[in-house]
Amino acid sequence: MRRTDITRDDGTWTGLSVEVEAGRRPGLCLFSAGRRLLLAQQSCPVLLTVVDEDFCGVEFWRTDAYRSPLPPLRAETGRTLAGRPDRWAHRFVQHLLDAPGSPLHDGRWLLSPESPLLRWNHSRRPEAEFWASMLIEGHPDGYIDWFVHSGSWEILPLRPMPDADDSRVKAYRKQARDGTLPPVLLWWVSGLDCHLLLDGHARLAAAIAESAVPPLLHLHRTAPSDEVAAGTEQAVRRYETELARFTELRAAHGHAVPDGAAIAGPDLARRLRDLHTAQRPSWAWPLPGGEEQWRCVAREVTAGRWSGGGGTSG
Known part of the structure; x- marks a missing residue:
């Protein structure tokens, strides 16, 4: 594994490039079967999706099985690393390399604070309004709208977002006001045309509650x-x-x-x-058993409650 800090001509740090040679499938793995995707964490289904036949969007079913590959972050660490996205990036990458449920696989990755989301608030809406609009709603099922939100690259939380009065959110709201809020970790997945929220659900909720721009670290695959x-x-x-x-x-x-x-x-x-x-398309592994296996998994995890994409059909 090799790490390389990426800087501008003036020396400003802009990201951490990581070359991974794990020699194995990632613990948080995307499987594909035609228009269907299955995101599994250590063989446990986390997210089921199916793309519309007209490619206008994606129906999804989210389970409650996802677990962040990062350990809980202490307030003291937030104060120590405040304003240092480079140190946060090295810290996050080490956790992602060590964790069994991480999306990192062989190849080159970039972890950067320069997410395209930071450039999308063209109409200068209040930060709370803008970031809330970037969240894809729905639990357990919902819809990623590619027609209305084409190119806006929304955020799909991998578990329900906590309320503003949640105890963790309250603690993070103080850090958001103090400027010591740890970054939110996003993973760009090209097959869904959106970001998956890997870590920081409560931190993002706190930033929205305080109408603040959340500090981000944006993970995506780059050229080999x-x-x-x-x-x-x-x-x-x-x-x-x-x-x-x-x-x-x-x-x-x-x-x-x-x-x-x-x-x-x-x-x-x-x-x-x-x-x-530069971003490269996300990798997905062929799902053994193909679409029939995807339907079998969908029937099992949804208990027949999901009609999206034929998930409950035989």
């Missing part, structure tokens, strides 16, 4: 090493070609023509940064 290597080689060749072109222009027109480094350099840096940070 061979793709990064090939892309890096291509970007360097492009950079060298541009410098050679400017050299020819300088030879023909004199030193009034720049050497090209100020133009080609930032472009090279952007391409290299994108190679290490």
Whole structure:
């Protein structure tokens, strides 16, 4: 396992890149069967989904079996690491690597505070209103609306959100006011076109109750090493070609023509940064038994109460 801190040109920390070589299926694993997905944690069903035939959305059934791969966070830790998303990222990654119920599998991942959700409040709505609108409602069943919310990348909690007067939420509300609230951990899942809330249900509820922007750490899969290597080689060749072109222009027109480094350099840096940070589709493993097995699981965990997606049909 290799960790690499990602920074901007000015040295500002923007994320933690992690290359995982576990050699096994993740403990929190996505299985696919046609338009159907099953999220299981150590073989226990957590979430059942089926995509509409017209691809306008996703019906889901959420069980109460999910357990966070992160241990409870102490208020003292929140005060110590306040304003340090880099230290939180290293801490979270270590827990994810150690936990048996983690979504990490072989490949490269990025954990970053720069979630696209932070850029979606275009109409400048109050923070409580905006973040509440990003939550996908429904328990045990509900619907992820791809038609109305296309591209907004909502948040699907993996267990019911606690109320504002919940004791944990009350404790976190004080931290939200003090600026010491630990980050909320989100996992981007491309097959659902939304974020799954891995850890921080009470912390997110506290931020909403205080109408505050919740600190986030956004987990997603990135390009594998061979793709990064090939892309890096291509970007360097492009950079060298541009410098050679400017050299020819300088030879023909004199030193009034720049050497090209100020133009080609930032472009090279952007391409290299994108190679290490750009999102890649989530992995899902074929479900043994296919759709029939998915229906069997759906009948068992819903006790025949869910009609979504044919989950109770034979």
